[in-house]
Amino acid sequence: MRDYIEFKDVKKIYKMGEVNIEALSGVDFTVNKGEFVVVAGASGAGKSTILNILGGMDSPTSGQIIVDNNEINKYTNKELITYRRYDIGFVFQFYNLVQNLTARENVELATQICKNPLDLDQVMEAVGLSHRKNNFPAQLSGGEQQRVAIARALAKNPKLLLCDEPTGALDYNTGKAILKLLQDTCRKMKMTVIIITHNLALTPMGDKVIKVKNGKINSITINENPTPVERIEW
Numbered sequence: 001m002r003d004y005i006e007f008k009d010v011k012k013i014y015k016m017g018e019v020n021i022e023a024l025s026g027v028d029f030t031v032n033k034g035e036f037v038v039v040a041g042a043s044g045a046g047k048s049t050i051l052n053i054l055g056g057m058d059s060p061t062s063g064q065i066i067v068d069n070n071e072i073n074k075y076t077n078k079e080l081i082t083y084r085r086y087d088i089g090f091v092f093q094f095y096n097l098v099q100n101l102t103a104r105e106n107v108e109l110a111t112q113i114c115k116n117p118l119d120l121d122q123v124m125e126a127v128g129l130s131h132r133k134n135n136f137p138a139q140l141s142g143g144e145q146q147r148v149a150i151a152r153a154l155a156k157n158p159k160l161l162l163c164d165e166p167t168g169a170l171d172y173n174t175g176k177a178i179l180k181l182l183q184d185t186c187r188k189m190k191m192t193v194i195i196i197t198h199n200l201a202l203t204p205m206g207d208k209v210i211k212v213k214n215g216k217i218n219s220i221t222i223n224e225n226p227t228p229v230e231r232i233e234w
């Protein structure tokens with residue numbers, strides 16, 4: 001069977017006036033369906049560039065990106081819009097919620113632009129927010145706001161859940177609860193989840209750990225027995 005996601009010799013060069021910045025200099029990796037993947041590396045290594053290209057928010061300078069048998073590097077802008085809308089759930093460090101909509105309405109908004117959304121109230125319950133769904137973001141803690149953002153991404157029933165430093169703005173225990181939610185979601189919903197972190201202590205939680213350094217893959221490790229998040233201390 002073909003890998004679910006394949007990056008083949010992916011390069012990304014940003015042109016800043018006369019200066020070329022090589023963010024990715026030939027990146028190769030694969031991801032299986034339903035895998036819980038940790039992408040780790042120092043600041044500036046190229047992690048976000050990889051996730052943004054995979055999520056259809058940026059395009060490579062060269063190379064091939066295959067997702068579920070589709071060569072997304074060949075997508076037109078219109079196809080990329082559809083890809084982002086239907087296939088990708090994205091979770092960011094700073095939640096990016098609409099402040100004048102309730103938690104439930106934030107999630108509902110996302111489901112209105114996709115094909116097969118999940119049941120709103122079931123998703124709110126799955127992320128542990130049934131009791132806060134009528135609150136506005138400003139009435140929620142950081143961890144609760146991130147749960148709304150995760151619910152919003154999941155409710156679209158995406159092929160891939162991409163998370164860029166999802167716990168970067170949260171304290172230790174709240175961050176841990178969010179990572180546990182993501183790991184549990186991957187297992188229960190058989191969702192392919194890719195998480196960026198700069199915290200190497202978190203790598204035991206991944207089924208696969210992709211370490212990035214200076215725009216290249218430094219190592220790829222498979223954890224035969226990934227550690228449940230609640231057992232990791234950092």
Ligand SMILES: Nc1ncnc2c1ncn2[C@@H]1O[C@H](COP(=O)(O)OP(=O)(O)OP(=O)(O)O)[C@@H](O)[C@H]1O
Pocket residue numbers: 014015016021022023041042043044045046047048049050198
């Ligand atoms: N839009 C852009 N224009 C120019 N340079 C960029 C752009 N996006 C990223 N870069 C550069 O590409 C390199 C990789 O950046 P990237 O954001 O992917 O790293 P990162 O590993 O995610 O870092 P961090 O952990 O700090 O977010 C960096 O040198 C960065 O400055």
